[in-house]
Amino acid sequence: MAIKLLNALLAILGGIGGAMIIFWILNKLAESLKGRWEDRVKPWMFAGPAILAISVYLIYPAIQTINFSFANEEGTKYVGLRNYQDLLGEADFRNVLLNNLLWIAIVPALTVVLGLGVAVLADRLKPRGEKAAKTVIFLPMAISMVGAATIWRSIYEYQPTGAPQTGLLNAIMGLFGRDPVYWYSIETLKLNSLLLMVILIWTQVGYSMVLLSSAIKAVPEDTIEAGRIDGAGEKRIFFSIVVPQIWPTVITVFITVLIGVMKVFDVVYVTTNGGYNTDVVGRRFYNEMFTVRNGGYAAAIVVLLMIAITPVLVYQVRQFRREEANR
């Protein structure tokens, strides 16, 4: 134990010390240059290692992924656009895309609305009640997705008719004399997908609530006061005074959850493994990569996901810049 701790300490010291020495040497090198060249080279000396790291760990793999998406299962021969044609021509995969669209349309919006609702209502409570309510709602944030899915199992679980029902929903069905239902298998109106979304929303509302709550508290009291004096009702004050002022936070929360949702995997993997038409892009990628071992399909799926996420990222960066400019 002591040795492990010592090792960790040495690693930290070595890491930080090493980095400091490298930057010091690079700085000296830059300073040894004459005149204007020193100014020209210096920024690159400091940004260089970071750029190098990003190239090696992010840009190079991304380009390789694009490269492999045009190759066969083992990445040994180019097959042109065949991977994309196969995937997009497959009814199952189109259904996967549709499911992802549903997740995107429903989860971030509901997370923001619920988080905002809780934040506003909790704001009206006495400090102690507010703290308690927020803690309870924030708790699921600390649970891993797999843990959350396991917890929700005790709500959705099914036992055959006649056996004691261990799932909450089916126990309630039993109270009304109905037969138990295997919830994950109900595809009508995509109910099963919706039930899975509930799990994700449950874990994310806490995050949304915390950010929005602090944004609401930062809304200047005098703007609200002014509205009240002018005779605005609660509704008007909320939608015309509070919401516009917390809008940047709303966007941030929305986009963070949105990016999370686009990559959703664990919840679906541990509950249905994509069965009963609940599959999503993230799980299908995992399936192709690690179960079927078809590197070509897997890479193509990732590329499609990258293409879909890019506009969102661009928007987020723009939004961030705009906010910076406003400060």
Next chain:
Amino acid sequence: MRSSTLIKVAASAGAVALLTTGCLSSGSGATVATGTAAGPGKATVEVMYGFGNEQETAFKKDLDKFAAANGFAVKYTKAGSWDTEINLRVSGGNAPDVGLFPQPGLMCDLAKSGKVLAYDDATVTTAKSTLVPGFVGAGTCADGKVYGLPSAVSVKSLLWYDAPQFATNGWKAPTTLAEMDALTAQIKGAGKVPWCIAAESGQATGWPITDWIEDLVLRFAGPENYDKWVAGTLKFNSPEIKAAFEYLQSIAFTDGNVRGGTKAIAATNFQTGGNALFDNPPGCYLFKQATFIAGKGGFPDAILAKADTEIGVVAFPAKEAGNNPVLTGGDLASAFNNDANTLKLRNFIASKDNGIEVGKAGYFSPHKTFDTALYPSKMLQTIAKDVLYKSTAARFDGSDLMPAKVGAGTFWTEPIKWINGSQDLTTTLSNIDASWPKSAS
């Protein structure tokens, strides 16, 4: 300004893309095809496996003894997720010395690219003389060479029942499918539910159905056709294979035959789904599952404590009495290099002399010569004697042998859709056939 940065970024990205174009991995590299030993013999041989618990402890005891007697040490590496980890190790050029493959499909994939070493003929002949017939085939790949031989196996072709219940009702455990049908009708005639069938397994839901089908294919189509079916030359939609599905349909789709109704099959957990056998009154009377079900996490602890008197088990009924094929799962020992000690250890793992401790822990040796008295309970001794060592043809779990797209994909999911009533049998079978990878590259 902005647009010029964009151009620069695009240009550099393009440059990198150009540099990497054509940079695909260059297929199979160095091959180790010879089966004869070379090299002085490593001081430490690394063995990698995916099992745990008592099996792992017992396995280590067996190997340590052998290694000590032969003057080398064994390094044990347990893979939490076998497929992923062995793939990474092998493709990273850092393969262990000996590996225990639970799924022959992956082993043959790696053998095709020359990463796994074949057994020499002498070892195969020796093993064949004591192995239950059919086991050598499990580790034989498409090129006809044997790359893996089984060490410990589990038996899947088992029918479980509540022994005291059968005694009080005067029922006899069936030995043929016809008797099983008659018993099913008899139990139902007495106003009771005959079967528990459970196929829910979280992300692997559906695999218990593949065990059902495989056992039935072995019986209806025979072991030779089973091999063709597993290799993909006999389609799911062919009459030979369809007969197996139709038989399952006759049991599982008849009203009142299955606890909770047909749709409950897909929703009932495989591990606890058979516990209703021992409820009072019993929820069902017959249950098909592999040996593991009579262990922790399966049947209730109170029943397991009195296993020898409470639990009844027989071979899954044959089509004609006495001709019982057996479906098994297990680990195939294979080598990744031809170091002398590596081969020594691999051959020992696959030999009839291995498995003493593992047997005592309750895992079966695939060799008929194994002393069944070593197995820890009467129940396991019965399974070994009456089911495994008496079988006319042993076959490996077919879904583990098929391409993963089918064996861990559509063969799980499509029958579940069939059981849920969202598609008929013909659609189910043609969907599975359609998902079979086109080119067996």
